[in-house]
Amino acid sequence: MFSFGLGVHRGYRNNGYASEATRIIMRYGFYELRMQKCNSSCVEINEASLKFHKNLGFIEEGRRRRIIYMDGKFYDNILLGITREEFDEIESEYSKIKHQ
Template structure:
């Protein structure tokens, strides 16, 4: 079982997701802008969300964290390292804030920095990768600020409101992170 300690930043705390987060996670699925930015097209029942929370809390190939404020344990979103390949020391990254009202406050940047640090320092990963849709320049800027490098593009992977969108592939390697950390 992967150890999932609480990660504390300046303003936020990342704590492992539990089944108790299911209600807030389910409510976040009604935020249209969050769904657009993550490319979430399917719908989920509350029971499916509960099962997901239960499953990820016990998984060995991923770490799922709830984003909370230091002074308030309420779920603001999630940040995840998943598809962990222990042999090749790599993982995929994703983040979702629960509501558009949380955008632009720095929570996503701080959560990204905390989970990337955890990935390299604690999980001993070599590579963390992500995909971000081409219509999300704000997220692209955050990822670049943290040290992710653009690798390429998957063209026309998402059909949203009658238009195809592409996904930009980005990654950060442990030595790039170490160099960034030294600055």
């Protein structure tokens, strides 16, 4: 299993940089290190991060309830994951589109 964390400077968001960087990390994890699973997570109100993970093919696997405290409130942490087989499928579609 492997994981990652990232942040993109505010002025550079929504350009696909996080998605492209994470694809590189996932190729390294799955194809170079031969890992079978990538796990990640994000706080339930982080809509940009949720969208970014789902765009990459991450599947919501569960939630840890009320474990993140921010600005006087508790929030759930959403657990996300993608398997090697799921990534293989997405990669083959992605490379078809990229080389059209």
